[in-house]
Amino acid sequence: MSFAMPDLIPVMPEIAVLAMACVVLLADLFLKDEQRNVSYYLAQLTLLIGLLLTLNLANEGSRLSFGDSVINDQMATLLKSFIFIVTAIGFVYSRRYLKERGIFKGEYYVLGLFGVLGMMVMVSSYSFLTLYLGLELLSLSQYALVAFNRDSSRASEAAMKYFVLGAIASGMLLYGMSILYGMSGSLDIIEVSNYLIRELDNDVALIFGLSFVIVGLAFKLGAVPFHMWLPDVYQGAPTSVTLYVGTAPKIAAFAIVMRLLVEGLGHLHGDWQGMLIILAVLSLTVGNFIAIAQTNIKRMLAYSTISHVGFLLLGILAGTSQGYAASMFYAIVYALTAAGAFGMILLLANKDFEAEELDDFKGLGERHPWFAFLMLLLMFSMAGVPLTVGFYAKLSVLSAVVRVELYWLAIYAVLMSVVGAYYYLRVIKLMYFDKPLTNQPISQQWDMNLVLSINGLLMLVLFFLPGGLMSLCIKAINF
């Protein structure tokens, strides 16, 4: 037998992040509790190294490795870079919150970094097996992080629900993959795609497998009717973990939808388009209407995530490269916006005070005008109000849907955005027109204030200069 040494260059970022995560794990053993900041800085350093190595590969072009099971292309580079950036932002926001709750531990960052590794594996996977293993690596880290605050019964309940439903979703996905494997005889995405070109006639069995794959993906994305875990996990987990779960993994989820449905099963587009339309319409409806009834802002943002997933699916189901690029833009912008919104909750929280009720935002305009302004930008961006980047993201997705002549779907999505605007604007109304209910001090930390300000202002900047990011997305899709 012969064995060719695999090309290790495309997986350099993964190797570096894995090695550094192990360094953090070991270094943490020798630190005293008051030196825990070292683990934090090492984790940030890991993300920086990963980002630099990823960018270093940006001009390499499309490269396959490990027997066609790993790919490094423009899409992988772009999405991985944003996964690093968003995770690093999340770590900055959550440091004080973790310290005040006694969960500022090395394991938090180790699990976070392993989750990032899982996302990287998902983004550059080019075989069902790699994709599934990356997904499990991410999920397992997330289950543990949700339960990280062991003394909170709500967090344990959330982790339990997440674990059970996540396991069922993995089972569904695997069953679908096993049928596709049984029909095509290969786990590699490129081989499955070639098989579909050859024999499109036997599509009943393929659609059978496809529907299980879509159910599994919808579970992981949180699309209705597979969204049951999302509100409980968002509300029950510590806010710093909610930030982690609600931002970067959405980018990775977009990536696996692209790899599986578009690159692998693209020839079945006519079949999965209908399924995604149902998921998108239900997500837009349920997410926006139920969010109105929430009084807890974390739960409200959970339902808002569901409606944003609906929008994300709109771009993908259009089935054009313009639609894919629009969806990619949407996923990245959503991750940045959600990071800012959860960061704001973390900023207002302090010891013994979670700041997770909508009423806690009352009168923020009076108490701290600058942070209220940043929150206003973030909420406007989520609602899709012009002058913020959320408008441009929604517009590009909708124009992709209109191009493929699904006019009714575009009109419906706009109507649901109007419904959604109500609960985002309500936060702004509470901040500027109501009297403050609490006078909890807002603790000032220069690094968090700086990053949060940049994060908020990015919503404005990207609206005026969306061209750069958009052209990167288009380039990543067309490559």
Place this chain on the structure above:
Amino acid sequence: MTFQQLVFFLFAAVTTLSALRVITVRNPVHAALFLVLTFFSCAALWMLLEAEFLAIALVLVYVGAVMVLFLFVVMMLDINIARLREGFAGYLPVGALVALIMVSEMVLVIVSGAFDTGAPEPAPATYSNTEALGEVLYTDYVYQFEIAAVILLVAIVAAIALTLRRRTRTKYQNPAQQVSVDRDDRVRLVKMKPEERD
């Protein structure tokens, strides 16, 4: 019906029935034992598929190690079955409806003949799938193998992070101190004046 088919249907029936019993019996210990039976008959089915290595690994790892540990846990915990079954009747109609729709759809697909791709050629008698597995596991699938290893590492880190508690008030013994003790720490000689007898 060939002998192979007879064996297949026998083990398939045992698998299905015991899997059904896992979720219907009242006693959790019985449920765990039925799960053992399910795994065992699955292993027999894999044997029919010529996946000998996987079949034996299933018996050794799942039946031999995982399920025995699981039985220990079930016997140690006092699980309240009545509470677990709360709301069963309430969920039954919707659950049964969904299950019925799914089963009928799957049956429709399977009887449509979409899966009739013909039986694969059996491997020659000298073929060893343990060897075949060994050849690709550390070469073609080394990347996936490493990721699986990382998943196990995460499981260890997560399990320890979630369960290890340092209690501050527990009383514990320090063997080093116990060993290095000398006479002066334990025995105090007190000089007393002898009592005078009068």
